[in-house]
Amino acid sequence: MTSSILLSITTFIYGAAAVFYLAHWIFKKELLGKLGTWTALIGVAGNIGGIILRWVESYQMGIGHAPLSNMYESLVFFSGTLVIIYLIIERKTRNSIIGGFATPIAFLAMAYASMSPNISDRIEPLIPALKSNWLIAHVITCFLGYSAFAIAFGISIMYLAKQKDVQGTSNMLSRFPKAMVLDELNHQMIMFGFLFLSIGIITGSVWANSAWGSYWSWDPKETWSLITWFIYATLLHARMMRGWYGKRIAYLSIFGFMAVLFTYFGVNLLPGLHSYGSF
Amino acid sequence: MLLLSIALTSIVGTIIPQNQNPADYYRAYGDFLYRLFNILGIFDMYHSWWFQFMLVLLTMNIIVCSIDRLSATWKIVFAKNPSFNLSRFRNLSQKETFSGNQPPNELKKSYEPFISRHFGYTKVEETEKGFCIFAEKWRWTRLGVYTVHLSVILLLLGGLIGSIFGFRGYVNIPEGEAVNSIRTMPSGKIQPLGFEIKCNSFNVSFYDNGAPKEYRSNLTILEKGHPVYKKDIIVNDPLRYKGYSIFQSSYGKMPATATPEKKTAVQKPSGKITLDFVSQQSGKSYRIQTVVGKPVEIPEGLGKFMVVAYKKKAEFVGQNIGEAYEGILTPQGGKPVEVLLPLRFPSFDRMRKGKVVISVVNQTTERSNPGSPAGVRYYTGLQVTKDPGVLLVYTGFIVMILGCFITFFMSHQRVCIEIIKGKTKSKVIVTGTANKNKMGMQQKVKRLSDQLADLTPGS
Ligand code: HEM
Numbered sequence: 001m002t003s004s005i006l007l008s009i010t011t012f013i014y015g016a017a018a019v020f021y022l023a024h025w026i027f028k029k030e031l032l033g034k035l036g037t038w039t040a041l042i043g044v045a046g047n048i049g050g051i052i053l054r055w056v057e058s059y060q061m062g063i064g065h066a067p068l069s070n071m072y073e074s075l076v077f078f079s080g081t082l083v084i085i086y087l088i089i090e091r092k093t094r095n096s097i098i099g100g101f102a103t104p105i106a107f108l109a110m111a112y113a114s115m116s117p118n119i120s121d122r123i124e125p126l127i128p129a130l131k132s133n134w135l136i137a138h139v140i141t142c143f144l145g146y147s148a149f150a151i152a153f154g155i156s157i158m159y160l161a162k163q164k165d166v167q168g169t170s171n172m173l174s175r176f177p178k179a180m181v182l183d184e185l186n187h188q189m190i191m192f193g194f195l196f197l198s199i200g201i202i203t204g205s206v207w208a209n210s211a212w213g214s215y216w217s218w219d220p221k222e223t224w225s226l227i228t229w230f231i232y233a234t235l236l237h238a239r240m241m242r243g244w245y246g247k248r249i250a251y252l253s254i255f256g257f258m259a260v261l262f263t264y265f266g267v268n269l270l271p272g273l274h275s276y277g278s279f
Numbered sequence: 280m281l282l283l284s285i286a287l288t289s290i291v292g293t294i295i296p297q298n299q300n301p302a303d304y305y306r307a308y309g310d311f312l313y314r315l316f317n318i319l320g321i322f323d324m325y326h327s328w329w330f331q332f333m334l335v336l337l338t339m340n341i342i343v344c345s346i347d348r349l350s351a352t353w354k355i356v357f358a359k360n361p362s363f364n365l366s367r368f369r370n371l372s373q374k375e376t377f378s379g380n381q382p383p384n385e386l387k388k389s390y391e392p393f394i395s396r397h398f399g400y401t402k403v404e405e406t407e408k409g410f411c412i413f414a415e416k417w418r419w420t421r422l423g424v425y426t427v428h429l430s431v432i433l434l435l436l437g438g439l440i441g442s443i444f445g446f447r448g449y450v451n452i453p454e455g456e457a458v459n460s461i462r463t464m465p466s467g468k469i470q471p472l473g474f475e476i477k478c479n480s481f482n483v484s485f486y487d488n489g490a491p492k493e494y495r496s497n498l499t500i501l502e503k504g505h506p507v508y509k510k511d512i513i514v515n516d517p518l519r520y521k522g523y524s525i526f527q528s529s530y531g532k533m534p535a536t537a538t539p540e541k542k543t544a545v546q547k548p549s550g551k552i553t554l555d556f557v558s559q560q561s562g563k564s565y566r567i568q569t570v571v572g573k574p575v576e577i578p579e580g581l582g583k584f585m586v587v588a589y590k591k592k593a594e595f596v597g598q599n600i601g602e603a604y605e606g607i608l609t610p611q612g613g614k615p616v617e618v619l620l621p622l623r624f625p626s627f628d629r630m631r632k633g634k635v636v637i638s639v640v641n642q643t644t645e646r647s648n649p650g651s652p653a654g655v656r657y658y659t660g661l662q663v664t665k666d667p668g669v670l671l672v673y674t675g676f677i678v679m680i681l682g683c684f685i686t687f688f689m690s691h692q693r694v695c696i697e698i699i700k701g702k703t704k705s706k707v708i709v710t711g712t713a714n715k716n717k718m719g720m721q722q723k724v725k726r727l728s729d730q731l732a733d734l735t736p737g738s
Contacts, residue, residue, distance in 0.1 A: 063486070117632075118632060119632075120632055124488075124490070125486040125488070125490060127490055127491055127492075128492070128493055128513060128514035128515070128527075128598070129514050129598075131513075131514070131515055132515040134515075181718075184718050191687040191688075194683065194687070195680070195683045195684060195687055198679060198680065199680055202680065205676070206673070207515075209669070210515050210516070210517060211514055211515045211526075212526070213447065213517065213524060213526040213662045213664045214447070214664070215669065215672060216438070
């Protein structure tokens with residue numbers, strides 16, 4: 001079996017996990033939630049297996065490098081970390097409804113990586129600039145941050161839905177965690193994400209300094225990651241100093257995730273260094 | 280807020296490409312907009328006076344706010360005797376309560392060492408009903424926020440020092456030759472180095488698909504003609520000497536006698552260009568002749584393509600890839616994309632992963648021809664930088680990571696264990712507060728209470 005096939009299968013397993021979690025939420029069957037958890041776990045195993053296999057394959061091809069060097073590989077890594085972080089939250093909160101809002105993101109990311117005609121899943125040799133351990137640290141930390149922000153995004157949507165129904169009349173929403181818990185989780189995920197985004201930008205900057213001789217050159221991707229960082233910093237300040245919470249934080253969190261998406265996908269539409277290749 | 284306005288203005292700089300040829304701007308924006316943008320410095324906005332001014336404003340704001348609040352925090356953090364307010368703990372809504380079999384005195388004896396092992400500071404007080412053990416830890420983490428702000432200031436300061444005292448320059452050195460000065464950018468001044476850099480050899484290797492694999496220059500540093508340091512540099516592994524960093528940046532070939540050209544020249548190409556278009560869907564190849572500036576229609580409805588320029592030394596991700604055509608591909612119903620067609624690497628455009636792969640036919644010149652006349656040798660293109668601010672910036676990086684960790688995940692925690700004498704049993708009430716993450720603190724208080732209950736069996 002090749003890593004591409006294994007990862008394609010993983011995509012469907014994540015899809016199945018998302019369906020189970022959503023069904024668990026809609027039909028209120030505990031069993032479906034359990035099924036979701038086990039499916040997600042199998043998906044993670046496949047995901048990790050796929051990454052390792054791909055690593056081995058690259059060595060067999062004689063161009064060995066960690067599978068973190070292009071759009072496809074980073075999306076695969078992103079999905080894996082997202083589901084792992086989610087499963088940890090599930091264990092801590094003992095609530096598997098959040099799964100219905102987290103695993104679909106992982107499924108979409110994997111599906112986009114495997115199906116999009118713009119993304120190649122071939123293992124390519126590394127051009128000289130990408131041969132750096134700082135790059136590996138950079139990709140890992142950035143995507144840990146992005147996964148946390150993605151989960152915060154899902155939780156924010158849940159929060160906003162829950163807010164709309166103050167009396168608790170809708171029994172679709174009654175099994176969501178309490179609004180306060182969602183708000184707190186959102187905040188925790190954002191702090192976690194912010195720390196890793198900071199480390200991600202820093203390692204990227206150190207890498208740039210060893211490859212191009214400048215730690216910051218205001219290219220669009222760098223600038224957008226800084227913009228994203230500023231948005232989340234604003235969110236943290238609003239919460240810590242102005243005492244913002246709940247709805248406003250949820251909106252800011254959604255807004256921040258849009259910036260993350262743009263940093264990752266949209267920047268390729270802008271002119272600049274990063275725009276030719278996929279990184 | 281200031282943070283957001285910097286974020287918003289930064290966006291402008293990502294939409295308008297920075298530091299391009301003025302003529303290109305003029306064509307793209309027209310007379311009026313060009314002048315307006317030029318006055319506002321938008322073509323190099325991150326170095327414009329108003330953007331720098333915003334950064335200064337931001338720094339001032341952080342410094343002022345932080346100093347303003349720091350004095351209050353300082354008093355709390357460095358208080359000699361941390362004060363505890365019993366009634367505040369009594370008023371907390373979340374309490375953990377259990378009862379112990381022993382009298383308060385005994386309980387106190389077994390609890391106190393346990394508590395002082397887990398907290399940095401402990402204090403026992405007698406109350407009207409028994410005892411009270413106060414304890415706290417991580418008081419200093421209240422300074423975490425200021426650490427983060429300090430790191431931001433360090434970064435900005437490092438950047439400032441770099442932009443004032445640092446420079447960046449380029450130099451081409453033919454194999455076997457040495458230089459003792461470089462040309463700085465963008466000013467174009469000659470900067471003496473005080474030592475010599477000699478290029479002993481240069482090597483480039485490629486993968487099978489034409490992508491570059493490694494650029495390697497073997498350099499020697501000479502002081503007054505004597506070699507003092509020798510190193511192979513590749514991309515991502517520069518040579519550092521006396522505060523200078525020497526990076527592999529580009530390369531080229533030259534006749535043995537000529538001197539290397541200093542600047543990228545944009546030349547008019549001579550005559551016709553033959554292009555191959557390979558449709559990825561059908562696999563068919565189409566050969567079409569054109570000239571610069573004349574759009575051609577690609578079969579199978581794959582859109583229009585026009586060669587817009589010829590570059591003698593094109594750059595791709597900072598590397599010189601030699602002669603190339605630049606073109607614009609406009610897919611049907613899609614956005615135009617820039618396409619680079621290096622003469623030396625016919626399969627280069629495959630990397631773009633588009634619907635059509637474009638390559639230049641039969642234009643390989645004598646330079647890139649392996650069978651070229653003898654006496655052709657390489658020169659290596661080096662980037663030499665000096666940035667005395669880097670150390671400060673890297674310190675800022677480390678401080679920022681530590682500061683964020685402290686601020687986000689550590690808090691000043693205080694607990695109060697009140698032991699109240701009852702008729703037969705004692706009552707123990709555990710409460711606690713933290714300046715952050717209150718929900719997490721509740722769980723910690725619960726765990727502490729369970730641990731204390733386990734310490735005194737039978738209760
Ligand atoms: C992008 C980097 C940052 C900038 C430019 C910045 C800027 C500022 C400014 C200007 C203030 C004062 C605002 C006022 O008093 O009206 C402030 C306060 C504050 N900032 Fe930041 N900050 C940054 C990063 C952070 C981070 C990462 C944290 C992390 C938690 C943080 C936490 C705080 C807090 C808690 C205050 C209130 C100060 C206090 O209560 O003592 N800041 N920040």
